[in-house]
Amino acid sequence: MGNCITREAAxxxxxxxxxxxxxxxxxxxxxxxxxxxANDLGYGDEADYWAAIGLLHDIDFELYPDEHCKKAPxxxxxxxxxxxxxRSVCSHGYGLCSDIxxxxxxxxxxxxxxxxxxxxxxxxxxxxxxxxxxxxxxxxKKKYKDKxxxxxxxxxxxxxxxxxxxxxxxxxxxxxxxxMRSCEAGVAAELESxx
Numbered sequence: 001m002g003n004c005i006t007r008e009a010a011x012x013x014x015x016x017x018x019x020x021x022x023x024x025x026x027x028x029x030x031x032x033x034x035x036x037x038a039n040d041l042g043y044g045d046e047a048d049y050w051a052a053i054g055l056l057h058d059i060d061f062e063l064y065p066d067e068h069c070k071k072a073p074x075x076x077x078x079x080x081x082x083x084x085x086x087r088s089v090c091s092h093g094y095g096l097c098s099d100i101x102x103x104x105x106x107x108x109x110x111x112x113x114x115x116x117x118x119x120x121x122x123x124x125x126x127x128x129x130x131x132x133x134x135x136x137x138x139x140x141k142k143k144y145k146d147k148x149x150x151x152x153x154x155x156x157x158x159x160x161x162x163x164x165x166x167x168x169x170x171x172x173x174x175x176x177x178x179x180m181r182s183c184e185a186g187v188a189a190e191l192e193s194x195x
Contacts, residue, residue: 005079007051011194013076014027015194017059018058018063023062026058026117029121030054032051032179032183033117033180035048037113049085053085053110057110076089108161112164113176115158120132132181137170141173
């Protein structure tokens with residue numbers, strides 16, 4: 001693990017390159033999910049680090065979608081982010097826009113959960129509650145199997161992520177759903193405050 005950028009500095013850096021609510025929501029959600037996973041998997045002492053990687057993972061996507069994971073190192077380095085964090089951020093695009101393979105458990109979790117948070121978020125919007133709080137694994141699996149639903153969320157990447165972690169797909173779906181439940185209210189409140 002490298003040195004961790006402060007939460008305030010990471011958020012400031014994110015907001016320098018991301019203005020759209022959708023991108024901010026995704027960044028804050030992945031931050032919360034990564035923090036939950038760090039604690040759940042026994043890396044609680046690294047939770048701030050895991051969360052910072054989650055917050056910054058798509059830093060270049062809004063302004064430079066065609067250079068995703070290629071522009072990030074430059075933007076992050078200018079913001080004072082160290083090489084280890086930059087490597088971890090770029091590893092989430094492995095096979096799509098990056099040749100940096102996820103190696104640390106944290107990188108594998110980011111790779112596996114990034115696309116999945118988008119799918120779960122889209123599924124939540126279809127619910128009367130507009131929330132993940134009352135979503136069950138069964139209904140999430142139904143949405144996952146429907147290739148037309150949230151078609152931009154790659155099922156191949158999600159399945160590959162579960163495989164990289166050595167988990168059953170259901171385990172990844174269930175854990176990520178639980179992680180999103182844990183941070184949903186906080187993410188919504190923070191998004192309101194920074195809009």
